[in-house]
Each structure stands twice: as structure tokens, then as C-alpha cells.
Amino acid sequence: MKCPFCQHEDTQVLDTRISEEGDSIRRRRRCNKCEKRFTTYERVELAMPVIVKKNGSRTEFDPVKLRSSLMLALRKRPVSAEAVDGAIHRIEEKLRSSGEREINSGQIGELVMRELQRLDKIAYIRFASVYKSFEDVTEFQDAIAEVGQERKPTAK
Structure with missing residues (x-):
């Protein structure tokens, strides 16, 4: 020193x-x-990885953007602010603990979808429809069926 x-x-x-x-x-x-x-x-300095967008450009991780994406999907849904804060915290922790210096924006989208699936199924479908660029009704039906299968216990 x-x-x-x-x-x-x-x-x-x-x-x-x-x-x-x-x-x-x-x-x-x-x-x-x-x-x-x-x-x-x-x-301790834990840096967030740089986000690599689909077009190849790079940008810093923005927790405000993450929150606004979650809140848009959760608009008018019965999910508490604490639950949203917890989801954001879990996503940030996964990004920090990944040890990666750069991370694909698609991976963040998948983390957001996983958290929304835990928080609220309707918000998950909303986000997935935009994130996955649903083209027709069958893609919506497939996503709804996927969410519906999670709720049903497996028969033994």
C-alpha cells in the first residue's frame, strides 16, 4: 500500500x-x-456482469430496468412489493454469483421468467408472450398448458 x-x-x-x-x-x-x-x-467489490444484447451491443446492468420490467408484467396483479424485491434480489444474486464478466440478455430474461412463474402465473404469461414473441394463439395455449401442468400433482 x-x-x-x-x-x-x-x-x-x-x-x-x-x-x-x-x-x-x-x-x-x-x-x-x-x-x-x-x-x-x-x-468486497462484487461487480455485476455486463449485459450483451441480441444485437451484440453491451450495456451495464440496470436494476431500475429490471424492476420496471417486472412491474409491467405484474401490473394490477396481487403481488406484494416485498415479493417483487425478493425476486429482484434473487436475480441480482444469481448474476453476481455467476462469476461471469458478461452475460447474455437472454439469460436475464430466463431468470425473470422463472421468478415471475413463482410469483404470479398471469404475469408470467404476460412477460413470456412479449419475451418469446408469441406469433399466434397456439403459442399462448402451449405456455398456459405448461403453467397448468405445474399445478397438477403427478399421479402415482
């Missing part, structure tokens, strides 16, 4: 403490050249 006073690269850690929240580490350091003391903080 460089000394912020003299730019010397040789510093010594005098004390290390974990923050009360447990999300950062505070270190007291001393420069071995000018002997001045300073404090540094270490925090």
Missing part, C-alpha cells in the same frame, strides 16, 4: 479491525519512510 503522504510503497499494518457491520476491514498503517500514520478500508 502506498503512503498517501510520501508515496513510498513500504508500509506496515499496525492494527486490523472488522467493522461493526462485518462488511469491511479497517487497517491502521504506518509508512516506513516518513513514519506518518493513515487508515485504509477494505470492502
Whole structure:
């Protein structure tokens, strides 16, 4: 760690403490050249992957856009704000934990569909009809049948 006073690269850690929240580490350091003391903080940085769109362009992940997509599908549906927040959190965690630097926008669409399927079947059908670009009624029927099959217990 460089000394912020003299730019010397040789510093010594005098004390290390974990923050009360447990999300950062505070270190007291001393420069071995000018002997001045300073404090540094270490925090985990988990970057979201860059989104690669269908046309090949790249953009940063936008949680506001994710929320607006979910809310549009859930419009006038009986789903709580807490449930939506939970879905967004799960999607963000899956993206972070993927370890990927770039992710296809289609993968995000699939994650959104999976969460909507858990939250509300009607919202799932709404989103799927746009996301999958349904061309005719049979594609709607297939999606509805797929959702209907999940509800029925398997016969033994």
C-alpha cells in the first residue's frame, strides 16, 4: 500500500479491525519512510456482469430496468412489493454469483421468467408472450398448458 503522504510503497499494518457491520476491514498503517500514520478500508467489490444484447451491443446492468420490467408484467396483479424485491434480489444474486464478466440478455430474461412463474402465473404469461414473441394463439395455449401442468400433482 502506498503512503498517501510520501508515496513510498513500504508500509506496515499496525492494527486490523472488522467493522461493526462485518462488511469491511479497517487497517491502521504506518509508512516506513516518513513514519506518518493513515487508515485504509477494505470492502468486497462484487461487480455485476455486463449485459450483451441480441444485437451484440453491451450495456451495464440496470436494476431500475429490471424492476420496471417486472412491474409491467405484474401490473394490477396481487403481488406484494416485498415479493417483487425478493425476486429482484434473487436475480441480482444469481448474476453476481455467476462469476461471469458478461452475460447474455437472454439469460436475464430466463431468470425473470422463472421468478415471475413463482410469483404470479398471469404475469408470467404476460412477460413470456412479449419475451418469446408469441406469433399466434397456439403459442399462448402451449405456455398456459405448461403453467397448468405445474399445478397438477403427478399421479402415482
